[in-house]
Amino acid sequence: MVSDAGADELQELMRGVVRRERAAFAALYDRTAPQLFGIALRILRQREEAEDVLQEAFVAVWDRAASFDPGRGSVMTWLVTVLRHRAIDRRRRRAHLEDRLGSEEDLLALTAAATDASDRGASLAALQKCLGELDEQPRRAVLLAYAYGYTHEELAGRLTTPIGTVKSWVRRSLERLKRCLDG
Amino acid sequence: MKYRDPKLRDLLAGEYAMGLLPPRARARFERLMAGDAELARLVADWQERLAPIDQTAPPVAPPRRIWRAVEQGTLQRSFPAPTRSAGLLQSLAFWRGFAGAAAAVATALVLFIAMGPGPARAPTVVAVLADSTGTPAFIATRGERGEEVAVAPVRSQSLEAQKSFELWAIAGGPPKPLGLVSARPGKPLLVPASALTTAGTVLAVSLEPEGGSPTGLPTGPVLFQGKVLAELN
Numbered sequence: 001m002v003s004d005a006g007a008d009e010l011q012e013l014m015r016g017v018v019r020r021e022r023a024a025f026a027a028l029y030d031r032t033a034p035q036l037f038g039i040a041l042r043i044l045r046q047r048e049e050a051e052d053v054l055q056e057a058f059v060a061v062w063d064r065a066a067s068f069d070p071g072r073g074s075v076m077t078w079l080v081t082v083l084r085h086r087a088i089d090r091r092r093r094r095a096h097l098e099d100r101l102g103s104e105e106d107l108l109a110l111t112a113a114a115t116d117a118s119d120r121g122a123s124l125a126a127l128q129k130c131l132g133e134l135d136e137q138p139r140r141a142v143l144l145a146y147a148y149g150y151t152h153e154e155l156a157g158r159l160t161t162p163i164g165t166v167k168s169w170v171r172r173s174l175e176r177l178k179r180c181l182d183g
Numbered sequence: 184m185k186y187r188d189p190k191l192r193d194l195l196a197g198e199y200a201m202g203l204l205p206p207r208a209r210a211r212f213e214r215l216m217a218g219d220a221e222l223a224r225l226v227a228d229w230q231e232r233l234a235p236i237d238q239t240a241p242p243v244a245p246p247r248r249i250w251r252a253v254e255q256g257t258l259q260r261s262f263p264a265p266t267r268s269a270g271l272l273q274s275l276a277f278w279r280g281f282a283g284a285a286a287a288v289a290t291a292l293v294l295f296i297a298m299g300p301g302p303a304r305a306p307t308v309v310a311v312l313a314d315s316t317g318t319p320a321f322i323a324t325r326g327e328r329g330e331e332v333a334v335a336p337v338r339s340q341s342l343e344a345q346k347s348f349e350l351w352a353i354a355g356g357p358p359k360p361l362g363l364v365s366a367r368p369g370k371p372l373l374v375p376a377s378a379l380t381t382a383g384t385v386l387a388v389s390l391e392p393e394g395g396s397p398t399g400l401p402t403g404p405v406l407f408q409g410k411v412l413a414e415l416n
Contacts, residue, residue: 035238
């Protein structure tokens with residue numbers, strides 16, 4: 001992903017986009033589109049749909065650039081937010097759910113120890129440590145929802161657990177993650 | 184109201200950031216967030232907490248055409264809808280109703296529009312591309328800032344599967360490719376005005392294999408054409 005030196009550069013590019021500079025917009029796209037496309041593919045598991053969502057997201061980025069508030073978080077996080085909600089909407093609208101329930105074995109990688117020494121690596125390591133403190137099933141629910149865009153209903157199906165239980169797993173997990181990360 | 188409970192607010196912010204709120208609840212939450220800076224802050228905090236998970240998605244280079252589509256989609260924003268004073272002659276409905284008229288009449292009208300009085304910044308029709316019977320099929324309009332010209336059909340054109348319409352500028356030498364133009368209105372192709380400044384330039388649309396001519400020159404029949412008439416500089 002983007003290093004911290006890269007995060008400053010993205011801030012600079014984003015200021016250019018707010019000033020309606022096409023070159024800054026093109027550079028922002030070049031720097032971030034591969035990571036965003038990867039995220040869209042993981043949620044949608046279908047190339048064409050991920051392409052549509054990436055395109056829509058960047059048009060929205062241009063249109064809504066002025067609403068980006070650097071005091072609230074990083075450029076990358078804002079871009080991901082713009083993209084993820086679109087990807088999740090698209091995923092929900094699909095008629096056939098089965099085709100997308102592929103293997104999520106890379107979930108395991110999410111809970112393995114991070115070795116990246118950068119600040120971003122450190123924040124991933126911290127989150128992984130806190131995820132590791134959750135019970136197995138609630139942790140899977142959180143990761144399937146965030147990384148793969150599962151709905152509560154899909155989580156219930158996937159984890160063969162009543163939906164009410166799944167909802168409370170997620171809520172309790174969020175509370176525990178917050179305490180662990182902020183504490 | 185239940186959104187006042189601090190613990191519930193934070194949980195909803197977390198669920199929102201996760202993407203777990205169903206569509207209606209999400210829309211309601213977004214409306215609340217728009218007028219509640221503290222709620223927006225809770226969401227931003229959740230987004231930052233969870234963002235490291237995004238790093239675990241392997242980056243994949245998207246195909247180049249996605250950037251081109253983004254460029255087209257955003258450049259379009261510099262083309263406002265024709266103003267009322269720009270009037271009937273520039274409206275698509277007018278050109279749609281123009282079927283059957285001779286190309287020469289179209290040409291005269293374009294000249295009239297291009298040279299006539301009116302707000303200097305309003306979009307201006309710079310060419311009408313007609314089929315072999317003289318029926319207008321595509322129009323080219325110059326946008327507000329004059330840097331780009333938008334080319335789009337006046338009504339949906341029939342196009343066989345696995346074929347594309349490609350736009351060319353012809354000004355003496357070999358035709359220069361300007362890009363693929365949609366068979367449906369609403370998604371204009373944007374070309375730099377500077378590509379059309381040579382006096383007597385003709386815009387032509389040819390029928391090509393899907394994705395455009397493989398050779399850089401037209402390979403199929405020219406179906407629509409029209410002279411660029413307005414002064415583009």
